[in-house]
Amino acid sequence: MPVPHRPRRPLPAALTALFSLLLLGACYGPEHPNSIFTRFTDWNRDVGFLFDLLLWFGMIVFVFVEVLLIVTIWKYRRRPGQGLPEQVHGNTKLEIIWTIIPTLVLVFIAVPTVKTIFRTQAKAKPDALQVEVIGRQWWWEFRYPQYTTTGANGKVDTLVTANELYMPIGRTVNFSLRTADVLHSFWISTLAGKRDLISNHTNYLWFTPDSVSENAFNGTCNEYCGASHANMKFRAYTVSAENFESWAQNQLLPSVGAAAAAQPGAPAGAPPAGAGAAPAAPPLNQASVLPTAPAADQAVAPATFVTFPAEQLGPHNIPRTPIPAAVKLQPGVVGDASRGAQAFAMGTGACIGCHTVRGVPTAMGRIGPDLTHVGGRHTIAAGLFPNDTAHLGAWIKNARAMKPGVLMPALAKGQFDPVTKATLQAGLTDQQAADIAAYLLTLK
Numbered sequence: 001m002p003v004p005h006r007p008r009r010p011l012p013a014a015l016t017a018l019f020s021l022l023l024l025g026a027c028y029g030p031e032h033p034n035s036i037f038t039r040f041t042d043w044n045r046d047v048g049f050l051f052d053l054l055l056w057f058g059m060i061v062f063v064f065v066e067v068l069l070i071v072t073i074w075k076y077r078r079r080p081g082q083g084l085p086e087q088v089h090g091n092t093k094l095e096i097i098w099t100i101i102p103t104l105v106l107v108f109i110a111v112p113t114v115k116t117i118f119r120t121q122a123k124a125k126p127d128a129l130q131v132e133v134i135g136r137q138w139w140w141e142f143r144y145p146q147y148t149t150t151g152a153n154g155k156v157d158t159l160v161t162a163n164e165l166y167m168p169i170g171r172t173v174n175f176s177l178r179t180a181d182v183l184h185s186f187w188i189s190t191l192a193g194k195r196d197l198i199s200n201h202t203n204y205l206w207f208t209p210d211s212v213s214e215n216a217f218n219g220t221c222n223e224y225c226g227a228s229h230a231n232m233k234f235r236a237y238t239v240s241a242e243n244f245e246s247w248a249q250n251q252l253l254p255s256v257g258a259a260a261a262a263q264p265g266a267p268a269g270a271p272p273a274g275a276g277a278a279p280a281a282p283p284l285n286q287a288s289v290l291p292t293a294p295a296a297d298q299a300v301a302p303a304t305f306v307t308f309p310a311e312q313l314g315p316h317n318i319p320r321t322p323i324p325a326a327v328k329l330q331p332g333v334v335g336d337a338s339r340g341a342q343a344f345a346m347g348t349g350a351c352i353g354c355h356t357v358r359g360v361p362t363a364m365g366r367i368g369p370d371l372t373h374v375g376g377r378h379t380i381a382a383g384l385f386p387n388d389t390a391h392l393g394a395w396i397k398n399a400r401a402m403k404p405g406v407l408m409p410a411l412a413k414g415q416f417d418p419v420t421k422a423t424l425q426a427g428l429t430d431q432q433a434a435d436i437a438a439y440l441l442t443l444k
């Protein structure tokens, strides 16, 4: 009986192998700044070691088994004129051997795995920098409980920021991870993670960014958490110890109010002219026009490093999400920071109901991110848009049209709110939205 000759398919097999290799190769190297195959922290080195180990063991086993298989198929193939081969039922020696080999392989894998688990699950060093991470739909709150300041009224404020995480190089950072609502997961692919944020439970994660230069990294949420799960990102900056202290001290200062807007060196998007004259009067309160430098009796040098330099951001750190056409600010609208400060503090647009700006006594809301130093952030809306007048202005007009499901409602007249399904009959004008955006950008 002739053996049917099966058509061989070497091409698809070869293409599959090539594609797998390309995929793996595509993740390695510095030109892939979001790759997990980087070793900037002790944590990633430990996990990377396990990955390499498994990869090598897997490769050895794979090659061994495949070679044996191919040789056997070839050597014992059916030849013409051959009868039925000898029928055997088991081989004790062989079965013992192929039980022992995988057992040994598993031992070689298990010992370093368990050691790594114990090491990464241990308590962080007591001198670690503590950072509380609170996941929210859909943004990240970062609190630094070791950094506090006492305000004029005796209230102690903790350093709190949103969506932009600063870490000193060479110091262990201990994250305590909580959620304010549903499950989230904290991941900076190039540094460490993932670890889940679970309701009614605090998870911990610590690592030391020890073999990295001043750099910016992308962080993401990795547990599906609702409509804008994919839009729940953050930036992580590794900076020198001195720069970190400088940044932290600046963050602890109350906001610098509208008066700063008229100063030279105001950010792009702030009014170049028109606001040149000093604002007529403090808008509502003294605090909102505090000078830039801390009060003279505090012997604190003015912070030299207040934000990660924009020039050092990589192309992968800059979001490119387009603004929906219906939300864009009208061309030619230039925001006035002084007017914006006044509108903000007086509650036009209702920002203060949800946001805190320390130094503006009316702004004590706790629902949205703390905006005391929002102008020093490079992104808004949890890493979704760059932080400039065009994006911030559009965000103020209609946040829900820019990021599905957010709590912040549409605020501008004529905008359609996708959650309430209503078109606003009254609300902010483009000029007012641009003014508030210009003001917020002065809060470095």
Ligand code: CUA
Pocket (backbone or CB within 6 Å): 135, 136, 138, 183, 184, 185, 221, 222, 223, 224, 225, 226, 228, 229, 230, 232
């Ligand atoms: Cu938060 Cu997904």
